[in-house]
Amino acid sequence: MVSIVLLLKKDDRMSNNLNRYLTGELTPEEKMKFLQETAGDDGLREELVEYHSLLALVGWLSPKS
Numbered sequence: 625m626v627s628i629v630l631l632l633k634k635d636d637r638m639s640n641n642l643n644r645y646l647t648g649e650l651t652p653e654e655k656m657k658f659l660q661e662t663a664g665d666d667g668l669r670e671e672l673v674e675y676h677s678l679l680a681l682v683g684w685l686s687p688k689s
Contacts, residue, residue: 646675
């Protein structure tokens with residue numbers, strides 16, 4: 625599996641939450657809160673979509689054996 629460390633311009637807490645969300649490390653409560661924050665922040669939502677796309681592309685380029 626390919627791991628990617630994301631370097632973001634947002635504050636450290638949001639960067640950490642975005643990284644943890646993308647790697648599946650958030651608790652269900654943290655995930656819900658993060659998604660609610662994302663819904664209210666166009667910039668964060670756009671970053672989330674971009675990183676989802678990037679991770680999908682990396683996964684496609686590096687299929688599991």
